[in-house]
Amino acid sequence: MLKLSERIMMAAEMVRNGSVAADIGTDHAYLPAWLVLNGKCPKALACDLRKGPLDNAKKTVEQYGVADKITLRLSDGFDKIESTDADDFIMCGMGGTLMTELVSRTDWLKAPQKLLIIQPQSHAEDIRSYLINNGFEIIKENACSDNGKLYCAFCAEWTGSAKEYSEGYIYYGRLPECDSPEAKQYLIKIVNRLKKKLDAEEKHGTEDKAAYLRRIISETEEKINDM
Numbered sequence: 001m002l003k004l005s006e007r008i009m010m011a012a013e014m015v016r017n018g019s020v021a022a023d024i025g026t027d028h029a030y031l032p033a034w035l036v037l038n039g040k041c042p043k044a045l046a047c048d049l050r051k052g053p054l055d056n057a058k059k060t061v062e063q064y065g066v067a068d069k070i071t072l073r074l075s076d077g078f079d080k081i082e083s084t085d086a087d088d089f090i091m092c093g094m095g096g097t098l099m100t101e102l103v104s105r106t107d108w109l110k111a112p113q114k115l116l117i118i119q120p121q122s123h124a125e126d127i128r129s130y131l132i133n134n135g136f137e138i139i140k141e142n143a144c145s146d147n148g149k150l151y152c153a154f155c156a157e158w159t160g161s162a163k164e165y166s167e168g169y170i171y172y173g174r175l176p177e178c179d180s181p182e183a184k185q186y187l188i189k190i191v192n193r194l195k196k197k198l199d200a201e202e203k204h205g206t207e208d209k210a211a212y213l214r215r216i217i218s219e220t221e222e223k224i225n226d227m
């Protein structure tokens with residue numbers, strides 16, 4: 001039976017039962033194969049920018065006997081995907097900056113019935129910031145430890161309303177609401193990174209940027225203390 005890593009499982013758990021899912025940057029198509037094999041999705045799309053990863057995906061779907069339920073598609077981000085192809089759109093293991101670029105050029109994702117499931121490898125604040133400033137709302141977030149590394153994942157949907165968020169939100173999202181030691185550890189990791197940035201900023205940067213970093217560090221630390 002196909003077993004997912006903790007990191008990908010965290011994203012799989014956010015996929016809605018009965019939805020058609022599209023995995024963008026799928027590589028081996030483990031996630032769409034698992035979703036179909038476990039009856040969570042009747043069918044799925046496995047999409048990647050490059051042919052090599054899609055060849056890996058083809059091997060997986062054939063090995064697990066789900067080739068008739070999974071469409072393989074060469075696509076740069078969402079470029080070769082139609083809004084009607086899927087309900088839930090997953091991006092795992094890519095940097096938050098690239099994810100932002102891909103989502104921002106896909107206007108049809110701004111539809112209330114679509115769900116975005118995001119597991120950023122880095123720069124999660126970039127994609128959180130894009131989403132909340134463009135009418136999306138983060139509805140659920142989680143963190144896990146996988147092979148000694150900490151990861152976060154969240155899902156978001158478009159509401160079209162512009163809510164007010166505090167300055168640090170793009171760094172901690174809804175993780176303070178998670179009742180898990182991994183979420184707390186993940187936020188501690190984020191604060192430690194921000195402290196290193198602050199250190200560099202205080203030595204070689206500007207007072208404005210240093211002041212900004214101090215504010216978001218203090219806000220995130222407050223959230224951690226309340227967890």
Ligand SMILES: C[S@@+](CC[C@H](N)C(=O)[O-])C[C@H]1O[C@@H](n2cnc3c(N)ncnc32)[C@H](O)[C@@H]1O
Pocket residue numbers: 008024025026027028047048049050053075076077078091092093094102
């Ligand atoms: C690090 S792998 C992640 C694979 C899998 N999603 C995971 O989380 O384990 C990143 C994958 O994204 C693909 N990728 C990179 N840029 C992409 C883009 N613009 N559009 C679609 N796929 C892309 C790469 O080819 C690669 O297969």
